[in-house]
Amino acid sequence: MSTLFDTLCPMHARLGAHGHIVHAGPTLQRIHPEGDLRGRRFLELFEMRRPVKGHSMEALRAASGLPLRLRMRQPPGLALKGVLVALGPDSPVGPAGGALVNLSFAIALPEAVRAFDLTRADFAATDLAIEMLYLIEAKTMTMDALHKANMRLQGGKTEAEQKAFTDTLTGLGNRRLLERVATRLIAGERDFALLSLDLDFFKAVNYSLGHAAGDHVLRAAAQAMLEETRSDDTVLRFGGDEFVLILTGMTRRAEVDEFARRLIARLEAPIIHQGEA
Structure with a gap:
């Protein structure tokens, strides 16, 4: 029994x-x-x-x-x-x-x-718990697969957005990013300064030394700007040798002028390419 x-x-x-x-x-x-x-x-x-x-x-x-x-x-x-x-x-x-x-x-x-x-x-062979276990397992596997697919989709979306707002040569943001950053700062009621900068005689570098040298100069200039700015600031390549800098919270004229002088001095330093300045 x-x-x-x-x-x-x-x-x-x-x-x-x-x-x-x-x-x-x-x-x-x-x-x-x-x-x-x-x-x-x-x-x-x-x-x-x-x-x-x-x-x-x-x-x-x-x-x-x-x-x-x-x-x-x-x-x-x-x-x-x-x-x-x-x-x-x-x-x-x-x-x-x-x-x-x-x-x-x-x-x-x-x-x-x-x-x-x-x-x-x-469990007894006729117990519906067995079917319930199978359903739970199937649901878990399905949810896991959906989560992984969603993560891949989200990752692809993030990567696509990053590429859309990134300058491929320098790794800086591009002109598309300018409106997004400025809109976010304005919506958050955060003060900021906007600087426009271009490189003097850059075309002469391209003409005399070639585009490879010109690309090297742009990357070196971009790196210098990143090193001189803070984590909250944004550096953008607007096009060609034109750059835009968004300095978050920096609104006093004297402070902005001091930053601009320091950055220009950094950019005026010789840039070495293939052993030549």
Whole structure:
């Protein structure tokens, strides 16, 4: 008889007349790994929430046939559902005055699987929990795939935006970025200074030394501007040898003039290309 119930109802317990467990199904025993449950009082392991009132075997038997709500007293304190059948004197499955209880994890199934490392073997073959586990696993895999696809899409979008607002030669922002940055600062009511700068005699470098030398000069000038500005500032290549600098929070004329003089002095320093200045 015990083998039959263990196969059909692995979460069942047979109780004696005083509420002690006479036999526990294999899955019920698995979620209480502290030892053999036989001889333990059922109500010491499970807290009855409803509809039972009281903590006696008589109160349990009075709930025969009614849906039960229980909670495990041991961590993680899972909520369970169950049904109890009171056993009479002629019952072939247990002692007179006892009861047969069958439990289910219900909506706590995913948490129970994680907490106790349950597998298909811990459930009856006809238990809908198996299908629910498959659905949960399929949902998890689908959500994971969607998340990864969304991350790739977002990454591609971010990369495309960065390319759209970046000057490929110098790595600075381009003229498209100017409106975006200025709009953001204005919307945030942040003060800023706007400087326009171009490189004198740059065309002569291109004509006399070639475009490779000209590109080198532009990259060196861009690096100098980045080193002279702060993290909150923005340096843009507007086109050709024209640059725009947005200096956040710098609005005093004397401060801006001092910055401009320092930057011009830095840019007037010789730039070495292939061993020549």
